[in-house]
Amino acid sequence: MIHVLVERIKKLEAPIVVGLDPMWQYIPEFIRKEAVREHGETLEAAAEAVWQFNKGIVDAVCDIVPAVKPQIAMYEQFGIPGLMTFQRTVDYCKEKGLVVIGDVKRGDIGSTSAAYAAGHIGTVRIGEKELAAFDEDFITVNPYLGTDGIQPFIDVCRERKKGIFILVKTSNPSSGEFQDQKIDGKPLYEMVGEYVSKWGGQCMGDAYSYVGAVVGATYPEMGKTLRKVMPKAYILVPGYGAQGGTAKDLAPYFNEDGLGAIVNSSRGIIAAYKQPPYDKYGESGYAEAARQAALFMKEDINSIF
Amino acid sequence: MIHVLVERIKKLEAPIVVGLDPMWQYIPEFIRKEAVREHGETLEAAAEAVWQFNKGIVDAVCDIVPAVKPQIAMYEQFGIPGLMTFQRTVDYCKEKGLVVIGDVKRGDIGSTSAAYAAGHIGTVRIGEKELAAFDEDFITVNPYLGTDGIQPFIDVCRERKKGIFILVKTSNPSSGEFQDQKIDGKPLYEMVGEYVSKWGGQCMGDAYSYVGAVVGATYPEMGKTLRKVMPKAYILVPGYGAQGGTAKDLAPYFNEDGLGAIVNSSRGIIAAYKQPPYDKYGESGYAEAARQAALFMKEDINSIF
DSSP, X not given: OHHHHHHHHHHHTXXXXXXXXXXXXXXXXXXXXXXXXXXXXXXXXXXXXHHHHHHHHHHHHTTTOSEEEEBTHHHHTTHHHHHHHHHHHHHXXXXXXXXXXXXXXXXXXXXXXXXXXXXXXXXXXXXXXXXOSSOOSEEEEOOTTOHHHHHHHHHHHHHHTOEEEEEEEOSXXXXXXXXXXXXXXXXXXXXXXXHHHHHHTTSBOSSSBSEEEEEOTTOHHHHHHHHHXXXXXXXXXXXXXXXXXXXXXXXXXXXXXXXXXXXEESHHHHTGGGSTTGGGGTGGGHHHHHHHHHHHHHHHHHTTO | OHHHHHHHHHHHTOOEXXXXXXXXXXXXXXXXXXXXXXXXXXHHHHHHHHHHHHHHHXXXXXXXXXXXXXXXXXXXXXXXXXXXXXXXXXXXXXXXXXXXXXXXXXXXXXXXXXHHHHHHTSOEEETTEEEXXXXXXXXXXXXXXXXXXHHHHHHHHHHHTOEEEEEEEOSSGGGHHHHTOXXXXXXXXXXXXXXXXXXXXTSBOSSSBSEEEEEOTTOHHHHHHHHHHOTTXXXXXXXXXXXXXXXXXXXXXXXXXXXXEEEEESHHHHTGGGSTTGGGGTGGGHHHHHHHHHHHHHHHHHTTO
């Protein structure tokens, strides 16, 4: 799947991913009202509104971006109906040719990680059948439990040519509390980066591994170091735009081949219609606003090369 | 909810929790066959088998244990039908008076953690209604992202009198790779423990906080240290039984009041019928085997006081 991602990034000249994190307040009122009219004030209404909203965004950006990253928490908060919309969104995006990165940040002891891996990027065996549940192309994974919590994900990546992005240095303000702590003079995130590099050696594509890393745009100096520590890892970069990262901060995340990183924007694209200059499209033009914001982001990021 | 947990532990004299981690191979063949006969070789069949299995276990232990801990990964691997069984299991256990600890190990940046908190222990607002989705009593949380990833869970705990258990030192063999690394001479798990203690100060019950910790039974020396670092945190202790922890290892996890820890066993109880001495109950007696194993565990753990 890393091959597919790299090919699509090259073809569209867009190392960007649209975060499908549909917070309730991002959804235009006309969509919310219609869903509530149909389903009442229920979780089903929320799930239906999210689905309609997503479909508009996906239709508007699928020919200009290589990938989407649905954040499962935004669906899980609406319970089973919300997770049905997550599933439907994953399926629809794949139909449209998008690479789907499930932002699930799972991670547990070995046997439990194996179940998460099966459910999100692998299959389960029921009798004679191998069945896939959510079946994203990539997922994000939390490293706090160490190698035996990560290995089951890697095993599934190898078997089914899927991929993972492991949290190394996250984009949030408090990420340094634990991640920046020095161990023998070197920060924890760097140590985790070294493990990512080692784990990734087990499943290499051509130039890049199936095992990537998450490094926030908000810490460009650390991005520079981590690029060197993990030369073969694709870096998924959150934090651009709304969280404060700018294009010039992003140069160190890329390799000399112009590849090696994919930058996420969520709110800055899917809720673009709420802010200037895209507010001119209005609520009803939220999808076109998202398209224009994605085109601007592409240009902005390509300006660094 | 910490009050309710402590009261139930005292009343039943059983600081134990049954892990509802129904791996496919733990489920007796007669249950699996019946589910496949009814639903074919589908995710629905898997979910139905898990539900029937769980119901048997819950009915057999609900009068002797205070709490259960469903591991969501074991349900999530079966996609939407699996998660419907998770929901049904949570609801059923609460009906039976059990305290439900959702073992979900979620954790993300602030706005995303807020969505997880809403979906698992809080509510979402749709129009005029406040709706709860999964509505567990407690959940487990991953600390890798630091304070701003934890605070939204604490806010919901305060508002709705729910609780969380934060991963401090996990029971798996590789847990030391990052968690044991020394920072200014002190291991990372101890630093996380100090944060748990600080975070927990924001939402105290009578003697214990709504914010607890996960510390594996497999590392009793560390358990001893962490007990002192987090005197007011209830400790959820996985790793007893199948993972190798024994009753004598558990003494340091408790406070002098005989409280402060709750020990989990999953496989050792729910799959007891597969091993001596409980295999005498056979597949059809899996629920009675679980009850007997839980009674033995209660006695075993009480022997340390």
